Amino acid sequence: MSIRATIAGARSVVVKVGSSAITTVEGGLVTERIDALVDAFEARMQAGSDLVVVSSGAVGAGIAPLGLRKRPQDLATKQAAASVGQLALVEAWSVSFARYGRTVGQVLLTADDIARRAQHRNAQRTLDRLRALHAVPVVNENDTVATTELRFGDNDRLAALVAHLVGADALVLLSDVDGLYDGDPRKGGARLINQVDGPADLDGVIAGSGGALGTGGMASKLSAARLAADSGIPVLLAAATDASAALASATIGTAFVARPERMSARKFWVRHAADTNGSLHLDDGAVKAVLGHRRSLLAAGITAVDGRFYGGDVVELCAPDGSRIARGVVAYDASELAGMLGRSTAELSPELRRPVIHADDLVAH
Numbered sequence: 467m468s469i470r471a472t473i474a475g476a477r478s479v480v481v482k483v484g485s486s487a488i489t490t491v492e493g494g495l496v497t498e499r500i501d502a503l504v505d506a507f508e509a510r511m512q513a514g515s516d517l518v519v520v521s522s523g524a525v526g527a528g529i530a531p532l533g534l535r536k537r538p539q540d541l542a543t544k545q546a547a548a549s550v551g552q553l554a555l556v557e558a559w560s561v562s563f564a565r566y567g568r569t570v571g572q573v574l575l576t577a578d579d580i581a582r583r584a585q586h587r588n589a590q591r592t593l594d595r596l597r598a599l600h601a602v603p604v605v606n607e608n609d610t611v612a613t614t615e616l617r618f619g620d621n622d623r624l625a626a627l628v629a630h631l632v633g634a635d636a637l638v639l640l641s642d643v644d645g646l647y648d649g650d651p652r653k654g655g656a657r658l659i660n661q662v663d664g665p666a667d668l669d670g671v672i673a674g675s676g677g678a679l680g681t682g683g684m685a686s687k688l689s690a691a692r693l694a695a696d697s698g699i700p701v702l703l704a705a706a707t708d709a710s711a712a713l714a715s716a717t718i719g720t721a722f723v724a725r726p727e728r729m730s731a732r733k734f735w736v737r738h739a740a741d742t743n744g745s746l747h748l749d750d751g752a753v754k755a756v757l758g759h760r761r762s763l764l765a766a767g768i769t770a771v772d773g774r775f776y777g778g779d780v781v782e783l784c785a786p787d788g789s790r791i792a793r794g795v796v797a798y799d800a801s802e803l804a805g806m807l808g809r810s811t812a813e814l815s816p817e818l819r820r821p822v823i824h825a826d827d828l829v830a831h
């Protein structure tokens with residue numbers, strides 16, 4: 467099946483709507499645009515798909531009610547604007563879906579919540595139950611407590627993590643641009659890319675910054691597409707004004723092909739865990755063993771340990787030149803490891819003979 471047919475036929479779809487699609491520079495929501503989006507979403511749901519909406523726009527929607535003249539630049543005012551604007555944002559989605567007798571549920575998440583197992587399970591259960599009850603989850607970042615997305619405008623990443631969380635079959639990113647161009651389309655002369663089969667297709671592509679309203683720009687969409695590809699989810703990037711074609715036939719925009727095999731949930735979690743709590747520095751032999759031969763990491767190949775971490779945390783693995791080469795779930799606390807460095811398994815007491823990182827818990831960058 468072609469990638470576009472796969473996206474058009476996906477049963478479970480996550481749709482991310484960028485600020486640029488539904489807010490104005492003056493600071494306000496454009497309800498007609500929200501209505502047009504909801505018309506397209508409803509048609510897709512009527513055709514049998516489950517939908518989760520990830521909506522940006524809280525900061526934009528908070529500008530006018532707070533009497534601010536333009537989009538705030540400092541973090542605290544952005545957070546305040548998001549706190550005010552989120553109410554208007556979710557209300558606008560709720561009013562629009564109500565035209566079809568649909569109920570929406572607000573879900574505020576952080577990337578960190580998705581990386582931590584207990585929160586991950588709770589969020590998963592809420593989203594699953596909302597969908598089972600035919601309500602539409604409307605997700606945004608919890609800007610009051612997390613600031614990564616506000617700083618980097620990365621709700622695209624949150625959408626990709628949510629797609630993984632709900633086991634979606636497709637991720638649709640709706641923005642103010644009709645797809646990925648080989649250069650910044652505002653500069654002219656750029657060509658629309660129809661399909662991205664793998665990283666090689668992105669060689670030479672210049673992913674520029676976002677517009678006055680959006681924050682992540684194209685770079686955050688490309689990294690979200692890579693993240694989704696890792697979990698086997700194809701992505702369509704299209705203009706919000708073309709939402710109906712994007713959701714009905716997926717014949718427009720740029721399609722990103724996913725890896726054929728999904729990365730296991732555990733490896734996905736290790737690679738994309740929001741935070742690492744420390745790093746282990748490896749000698750050349752250990753780098754060869756874990757990357758070349760996919761072996762478990764033993765204490766003998768570790769030269770130094772940084773950070774405060776405990777058994778079960780995710781840590782970075784660094785090569786002798788300091789470059790980050792992999793991530794993994796460490797089996798020991800930092801304090802235990804300190805006394806084990808460079809020692810062969812035979813030299814260690816029996817309870818310290820497990821590998822420091824098991825091969826199944828290790829993912830290369």
Ligand SMILES: Nc1ncnc2c1ncn2[C@@H]1O[C@H](COP(=O)(O)OP(=O)(O)O)[C@@H](O)[C@H]1O
Nearest residue numbers: 484485486641647674676677680681682683684
């Ligand atoms: N290579 C590129 N292809 C397409 N758009 C690009 C590219 N480089 C930069 N852009 C800009 O990225 C913007 C979309 O990102 P952003 O403003 O963050 O949107 P959103 O609010 O939807 O997340 C587009 O308006 C476009 O001008």
Ligand SMILES: N[C@@H](CCC(=O)OP(=O)(O)O)C(=O)O
Nearest residue numbers: 485523524525619621681682
């Ligand atoms: N949580 C913020 C989202 C910031 C963000 O990622 O914006 P965008 O680049 O438009 O997807 C908001 O609702 O304004």
